[in-house]
Amino acid sequence: MVRYLAVRSVQAAAIVFLVATLTFVLLHLAPGDPVIASTESTLVRREVIEQQRRNFGLDRPIHVQYLRYLRNLSRGDLGYSFRERRSVWHAVRERIPNTLLLATAALLVMFGLGMLIGAVQAAVPRSRADDALSILTLAVYSMPVFWLGLMLMLVFGLGLGWFPVGGAVDQVLYPHMSLLGKVGDRAVHLFLPALTLGLVGAAVTARYQRAAMLDVIRQDFVRTARAKGLSERTVFLKHALRNALLPIVTLFGLTFPLLLSGAVLIESVFAWPGMGKFAVDALHGRDYNVVTGTAIIAAAMVVLGNLLADLLYRVVDPRTRESS
């Protein structure tokens, strides 16, 4: 187990390194650079733009810049944000908690709601309730996530005025609130983005959960269990549910990037001050180090998620142990 973990850790580091290199190279190959992309006015003279490039070392050949980046990275330094005029780590550090909060809340919605719906459907397959839930989850799953967010925002934010339409906290009153007030304020701001992001995932989870459980129910060992005279309830809960966890665990690993992708869009819709929106803005602004830095952090998070899923997988499914 220790050896397995060590190997996987090395692999994880390699993956992160690959992602960093890939992002760095692709970005520098793309047209535009941080200086020109952030120069809004056409009035700025060419010699000024060139001096600004020199100031940032952007006039150097790409391999020189890459080596310099790697040198910094090896010291744990993610470099400098051209746009924020400070270190990427400082800029990112302010945004990570927001993204983690959003992702965690969305995960709760996704797995809580999704597994519940899927299990209910699998318990009464092909019933009217199953049909209705299938159609419902399908419909939710079939909506573009930013569109769903927009709709929820229009109805509950603009129309009914129940929830704020953007930001993570009340910009004016938050600093003056009591602890309870602050928690409440965060909760109302979190609700719509987390729900949007979670709902789509919940629909996916429900589909997988239902399929997996029905799949398991049809398998030999469940038949055997039934044949042994165990009650339907025991068969369902002990065997079917437990074994159906297998694909769900895989899904958990697969979900993380899905969640981050969704966050990229949802953070834009709800002006959520997280890493996703930061990264997209940085991409458009060609803020090289920020894009590469956030890609590295996202990759690290995903790799950890995968590792966790693999470990869980080994715990849940005894059959995979012998093969690896």
Place this chain on the structure above:
Amino acid sequence: MTEALRRFLAQRRARLGLALVGVLCVMALAAPWLTSHDPTAQLDLVHGRLLPPSAAHPFGTDDLSRDLFSRVLYGARISLTIAVFSVLVSVGIGTAVGLMAGLAGGVVDTLLMRSVDAALAIPRVFLLLVVLALWENVGVAGLIAILGLTSWLDASRIVRAEVLSLKARAFMAAARALGFGSHRLALRHLLPNVAAPVIVAATLGIGQIVLVEAGLSYLGIGVPPPTPSWGSIIADGQRQLAAAPWMATIPGVAIAVTVVGFSLLGDGLRDALDPRTR
């Protein structure tokens, strides 16, 4: 096969899915006969913008006075073409890689799966944005290639997981004991068994691609104007949500119906083809 077809048609939801997909495809193919409007023609910029649905314009007009019904019809061609071909590309690659990794095991498996991990470790939309930043005027073929090449990762993992699980099962051990070679194993036994999850993945995939394409359009990247795709119509309509809510709603519904249709169809196929239900 006829038995599978019979089983397929016996399901109400599968029939519904087939009907939805069928109608969509027919409408997309027959677009020129279903509408007399050119989807890119600006009819009347002064008086014809953002008209509500009427007899002349069943879906109304957009912010540039173009007939939305024809745009949605022609948009179906673009969106469905992109989705279907991307999925063909991605499922093909995904299945091949998944089978290879699952069957070979060892170093091959590790290498393949870690590469997949690396690619999966970058959020999909973000990966697409970075890659698309390199291109200009991507076009339909370019989008298919890029979407297809970035979408096979999920399929490959699902296939591999299924292969590993099948390998451990009794009938594979039996097959191996009978001396079947590994190619034969893959083709005769694994492929049919893997088909079900692949079909599920593919049907979900078609919808996913339609959705990703819409998301890219929302972020401003997609087929170049004035070619309509559902995603780009929604993106235009998003700015007109209050003045002309139908503009974003109708292609949104079209997307939802498409994804629902393909999913029902896929579920039906799965139930009909899955050897384990026999």
Place this chain on the structure above:
Amino acid sequence: MKRPNPHLLASVCAVVGISAACAPEPTCTGDWCGTAVVVAFTEADALLPPVVRNDVGQSIADLLFLKLADVGPELNTVDPSTFVPELAESWTFEDDRTITFTLHPEARWQDGTPVTADDVVFTYEVYRDSLVASNARPRILHIESVTARDSRTVVFRFPKPYAEQFFDAVNHLRIIPRHLLGTVPRADLVAHPFGRNPVGNGPFRFVQWRAGESIELVADSTFFLGRPGLRRIIWRVAGDPSTAVTQLLAGEADALNYIPPDAVERVAESEHLQVVDYPSTYYSYVAFNLRDPDDHSRPHPLFRDRSLRRALSMAVNREQLVQAVDGETGIVARGPVTPAFWIWDEEYELLPFDSAQARRQLTQVGWQDADGDGVLDRGGRRLAFDLLVPITSASRRRAAQVIQEQLKRLGVEVSINELDFGAFRERGEAHRFDMFFGSYGGDPSPATIAEVWTGDGSGNYGSYVNQTVDRLVRDALDARDVATARAKWRQAVNLIVQDAPAIWTSVVAMRAGVHQRFENVSLRGDNWAATLWEWRVPPDRQIDRDRFTITN
């Protein structure tokens, strides 16, 4: 649209009866309590004026750092008497090349230190330093020297007299503190922490910067030019126009300086908002590339032909385009000027919309659809080209489609190429395009016309050169009296328009959305936030966010 309901949180608080826990007791009453939440599409990059590169950063920094004097509301850049004193109490022309400024005796940095002539000299040196690479640097190179005569007197010298010398002396320099920045190596200023935690001399003090969310400023109640009408300004980041509008409509923001044309109606219908029109210095144009995009030493195979450019210009129905893109109140641009410029007059000529004439001209110079594919051709070359558009501009993207469609009716094939802003700018700088959909403005000086439409202009992406225009522009810039300058500018602009180096589409309609409770609301065409510090909220119209004081 109805007034937004109080948020769920407020209802929950009311039900549970812990309103005190959710919101503190109001503590600010009477005048000077207003809090304005401004929402912007993007986030500021820095707040140290010489190194600020984006418009939002500039607007915020302008509330923290004053100039010596500012251009007046009529945006006259040539008449010193129309300028509004800021850090300088008064000024005199010692001779036609020397201006002497006397600083206001009460001017203070927000740490209590007086603002001195040394600060002005230091500021000039920083702006002029090529290592700092300030965007404004080229604009102050006309100044020969800036020296301190005594602690309150600064002398600006020019090598030669010209019409806008006073404007150049005062408009570009935001005075920065020598005692805090004097020892910082110039190359380090761009990323100096001061840029995210500035100490200014203006009506507002910097309080807090929440990355990706907001920047908070608080009024300096002892400000030497009078107490600011607002108590606090919070600058929010929305990320994109539709989110900004949504926040405005939901009452989560009080002011948005540019409402996209599509949203104007919604804002106007909202009962808590007012739409404020203000003069626009921005115009949009589609520039033709007069040089070959692949080999810059050769003329463009199509657009070197003046009559082709004129025909294409006349083929676009710009009235319709403007209505479709900018709405009812949009104005067709007559050339590289807008009504906000002091040189504007109604006599600027404009190429008319005349598609029949355009068609005739095309036929005359040999363009015919010989192969019957619907696209004109001449000697095997089709009349087809690319149009570069930035994906960040919804209105330019839409206008591009109108132009594409209207030219298609003439048998001209336009391919729209939508690019990331950075890629778009880079292609412009490198002259690699057929047509370039630009937008230009933000500066009240007609000198900016020279930057885009004369031979050595840095924004002259299309490489348009007309010696007569260059001479007229030089004459206008050097003119000593306003009448001569105005006449030369008119001749130059009319000549440019007749050469059709671009299709000027619209004067960008500037409309702000502002909460009803503000009074004394004014926005200036070149820098909308310049007068923001004078806005106020009367005591009887205050809402919750006005009533809370700052705890620090």
